[in-house]
Amino acid sequence: MEALPKQIASVADQVQEWVWDELWGRQAPTNWPVCPRHPDSHPMKATAQGAAGVWACPNDDAVINATTAAERIGLxxxxxxxxxxxxxxxxxxxxxxxxxxxxxxxxxxx
Structure with missing residues (x-):
């Protein structure tokens, strides 16, 4: 069984795919979630880092916590x-x- 951070990143990755599908269908930009360091370049990437699932910049490892709710409150x-x-x-x-x-x-x- 995958570790919890990898499971969280996997769920976030799936949600990202669903959001992209929805945005594409609405002919809206699919750059979601927007990378704060490169807002016009690429979206963040869901990944596991240490004991947390996080959104990270695929270019320079800038990290934003996506969620640790599953670990903290039993999501x-x-x-x-x-x-x-x-x-x-x-x-x-x-x-x-x-x-x-x-x-x-x-x-x-x-």
């Missing part, structure tokens, strides 16, 4: 609020399930 699911039915369908295609009575609020168990 078990990712929850999203879709903007509309089309966005909810997008998340559903990626394994998210809607909350009962709230079709635009979806979750994905980790």
């Amino acid at each position: 078990r699911a990712l929850i999203v609020d879709a903007l509309d039915g089309k966005a909810a369908a997008f998340y559903a295609r990626h394994g998210f399930k809607p909350f009962t009575g709230k079709p635009l609020r979806l979750f994905h168990r980790l």
Whole structure:
């Protein structure tokens, strides 16, 4: 089984792919998350560093903590609020399930 930081980076990487798909479909820039040191060049990359999952600049190792919530509070699911039915369908295609009575609020168990 992968170590927790690698699992966190893997989930962040998948979320990044989903966001890129959504941005591409909206004909918006796909540079997400924006690298603070190179905002017009490339997005950050999800990676494991030490005991944390982080966003890092792929060019110079600048690091921004993405999340350590799973380690600190026992994160078990990712929850999203879709903007509309089309966005909810997008998340559903990626394994998210809607909350009962709230079709635009979806979750994905980790």
